[in-house]
Amino acid sequence: MNKHNILFIGLDTHKEFVEVAYIEDQRGAKPIHLGRQPCSKIAIKKLARQFESKYPGATLHFVYEAGPCGYWIYRFLTSLGHCCYVVAPSLIPKKPGDRVKTDKRDAMMLAKLLKSEDLTPIYVPEPEDEAIRDISRAREVAMKDLKDAKYQLKAMLLRNNITCKIKDNWSTAHLRWLTELVLPHPAQQIVLQEAIQTITERIKRLERLVNELENHVKRWRYYPVVKAVQAMRGVRLLVAAGIVAELGDLNRFDHPRKLMSYVGLVSSEHSSGGKRHQGAITKCGNGRARRLLIEGAHSYRYSANISTELQKRQEGLPKEIIEIAWQAQLRLCRRYQRLIHKGKHYNVVVTAIAREMIAYIWAISREVVLTPVNPKLRLSRVPA
Known part of the structure; x- marks a missing residue:
């Protein structure tokens, strides 16, 4: 050789x-x-x-x-x-x-x-980024386990024709009402008590993971990006941390359409000759990031508005980032209403909003510069 x-x-x-x-x-x-x-x-x-x-x-x-x-x-x-x-x-x-x-x-x-250069390498996160992603996924698993336990208990009450008049489900009053229930058979009473105990333990588990995630994210090198992304409507701390933890460095995408394709929010296509056929979204790439974007897209069904909570999240951010977030809210709210009036299905509309949301998140991330020693939030020389 x-x-x-x-x-x-x-x-x-x-x-x-x-x-x-x-x-x-x-x-x-x-x-x-x-x-x-x-x-x-x-x-x-x-x-x-x-x-x-x-x-x-x-x-x-x-x-x-x-x-x-x-x-x-x-x-x-x-x-x-x-x-x-x-x-x-x-x-x-x-x-x-x-x-x-x-x-x-x-x-x-x-x-x-x-x-032969026929392989496409994937993005490998840093160990610190992977650790934040693990705790974010652990919170998601804990939330799913909690929902499953609640559904099982509700199914049991429905089988026994037991209805609750308390509107605030899983509140302190609702849990107290559950502990006071007396079922006809002692075996069912044991199942009820085990279900209540399981739900209580999983609620505490979820609270612990959320608390730990919030503490670790604030010391993360991508926290300036997480803080900047929260300027958008429908993107709070947990959603922003989950998206950034799953996608990593957004600046590796030179165009937002590549990021849309990466999270699987673009339409599939099968065209040949003079015919063009577009189908459902590809659902390729990271499914967790796509789910978080869909979750945040539901908030754009209301009129454009800066709420008190959103204003608090935007405090201390550069003016350019706030302007991008406001432009995104104006456009996405109008687009949502326009697609609904056209008769589009609700899920199709929400998916279209989520696809454009990731483009604005990409634009905001381009305005953030991360310094290796002390990460600070400032304007980038690279235009969005």
Whole structure:
């Protein structure tokens, strides 16, 4: 091998082992299966040294599929000074007629596709960003578990023809009313008490996670972006933190349409010849960020207005960011009413509003500059 050639190495990662294959950067070269290695830092470091000694002067390019094992292999290889790429399994080209799948074939195919530049690497968050994302997802899971427990208790009351006259559900008065219920059978009474206890514990769990998320986000390097995004209507702290934690650095998108496509809010299309057919949204990319945007888009069904809470969130922000948020509110409120009057379905309208919301969030993030030592919120020289 020449001095400045590149060696493409495909890794099929698993919990306990890694299947390794490589291919040289030469015309007509075929992938070579190296074998199976333990999935540990010592083994991967030894593997990299073997390639360096066998191919002196070559640049090592590693690639593996994103999966449940996380990004520790990417971070470890990059810390050693090697190039590493993580690709999404859904974006790997596959032949329709290929019905044989093995770890050996996957590793060889990854190396071959990396050489031919047919793979699209994904964005790998920093460890701090991933930690904020984990606690944001934990809050979302806790909220879902709480809703499931409430639905189970409501279903039990409905089966027994028990109705509550207290309008404020799950308030202190409502929980007190639940504890005073007496069901006809002792076994049902035990189920009722367990359900009440489960709901109480999950409410406290959700409160703890929300409190911890708010405390950690304020010390996060992307907190200036989270604070600036809250200038928009329908985007509070938890929604803003969740969107930024899921999407990461928004400045890596040079156009808002790419960000819309990344969160799966663009229409699918199947056009051929002179016919053009657009279908439902693609729902590709990050589903959690898309759900948060849909949640915030519901607030634009009302007329444009700066509420007291929104004004408090905008205090201390630059004038340019507040103007972008106001322009977004004017446009999205008008667009919502216009689409409703056209007879569009409510879900279609909300999705269209969410698609434009992410464009304004992108524009606001372009106005924020993050300093590495002390993050401050200030105007950027890059126009939105």
